[in-house]
Amino acid sequence: MAKIGSVLAVVMVALSIGAAAPAKDRPALPGSNPIIRDKFTADPAPLVIGDRLYLYVGHDEAQRDEMFNMREWLVYSTTDMKHWTDHGPIMKVTDFKWAKQDAWASQAIRKNGRYWFYAAVEHDSTHPGKAIAVAVADSPTGPFVDAKGSALITNEMTPKGTHSWEDIDPTVFTDGDGTTWIAWGNRQCYIARLKPNMIEIDGPITEITPPHFEEGPWLHKRGALYYLTYASLDRAKHRNERVSYSTAPSIKGPWTYRGELTGSGKYSFTIHPGIVEYKKNWYLFLHNATLTIGDLNGSIGRRAVTVERLRYNADGTMRPVIQTDAGVTAP
Template sequence: MLALTLFAGLSLGTALPNAPGSNPIIRDRFTADPAPLVVGNRLYLYVGHDEARDGEMFNMREWLVYSTTDMKRWTPHGPIMRVADFRWAKADAWAAQAIRKNDRYYFYAAVEHDDSNPGKAIAVAVSDRPTGPFVDARGSALVTNSMTPKGTHSWEDIDPTVFTDDDGTSWIAWGNRQAYIARLKANMIELDGPITEITPPHFEEGPWLHKRGSLYYLTYASLDRSRHKDERVSYATAPTIRGPWTYRGELTGSAQNSFTIHPGIARFRGRWYLFLHNAALTIGDRKGALGRRSVTVEHLRYRPDGTMIPVVQTTAGVSR
């Protein structure tokens, strides 16, 4: 019993609560759905802003961005967009990701479409700077619920992840319970070909695409309902972006106090990092909850065969 207690203490980390790089990394407001973007010697982190009051599940109206040069100290750059900036959308500034292409920055975000095309949709905005301001690049949704008619529910078109391959071709993947992928045109604001379903085992939401060496990775929030009540992070790998995808198992356990979890992966200054969120943060009298989450980060390591070593979520984070 003593050994187990010591192990649990070590797993949580021994860093001081406010040590630079410890978790959660943003402490003045509730943040969720982290999406890193590396530009030169700076890492930008795009997050949703949780503003749920008691009794609410989610209340998200804007997206924020922070940046760092050392993974320990984070500079806020304020809101980069509000859901109201997409005039055709009516609510829900949900998970998003930004990518650099053609010396511009493209921001893909999940929102609730207005009643002209009900259901969740994916928007795309553009800016000349990673910190914005971003503006609607199309004046309409890139993906709508009506474009994936075989899905089982109206909120399947969420959580976009965008990846540019070595040949310069960009791809977007997204989904909830069903996972989809499509190629983007060079202008980054139109699909270039059909939408393909690529749902891996236990897929729930929050896909993230990246590549390391010759191997492609699809990391995502998973939920094996026969075993767990909360999401975990799982992943699959493939020899090409088109698949076939091979399920590799769970990468993390569930997030503290949170049903949801959301991965974001980046290589920065020679090291790999896994961004997540939990609901462990308390701000004043407001405790973490389903709609009051907080972003965390951990080191990510790989085995020689390319598989990822399971990540234990800690309070120490990357402080040491």
């Protein structure tokens, strides 16, 4: 998700690009990008339940010169990838009594008949820095409640990190043996096993930082191959994040860097991948900053979720994705 800390000049350049961009909210076919047009949304996390795809997003509410203002998480759903149902807010950051702000990137997963929601927030002064919360519900649309009463992961648990906002952007994945894993991070990428109760870490936290890792990891598996897709930033070449990925024969690695999957989101400093198979097709969810609502243009704190088709080569590598306005409406 969001970044407080890359070089300030880089952030301000991205902010000014977004503010100056001629981002007109053009008439579009249902399902074309951005897929949600009445709110600014970011950090998409898809979840398939039966014949319906649910999409969990953060709600960007930044006004004018604000960088980020995120107070709640929203969920949408679809059965055709073109028409989206708004289920409204599922949680607010204040629902975690120990958190004080920043409803940042999240992901939900179904296990043992319940829905588990992992999200990045800013912890209060008892454990300063970013933290990862866990909530639970009996329905994918909530209501979700704090499942633990305290943070699952705090900044103190990753002492080798370089900054206080490294513990963000959780991704959760259940392997074929029933074990659930969580990965997260900013600048450093971490992975750990979850206990069966889904609210405690089981064993050590391991660093698996791939090349140019910035934030926004996403774990998935296709066939026998495991994928770690993430927002990357090669500061020697780029000003804005792109999406890169690594693969491994096991969730424990070794991870092999496979290069960039797609370029940066238009007008956006950040990007955040979410990958899912739905009705025998694979999709890559992202965000950019092309949406205009009223007199507010897209910017670093006013983003818009998009989706593209995702295809694989015979060796399991993913084919490069070009971001489009048409998205899934393209032939």
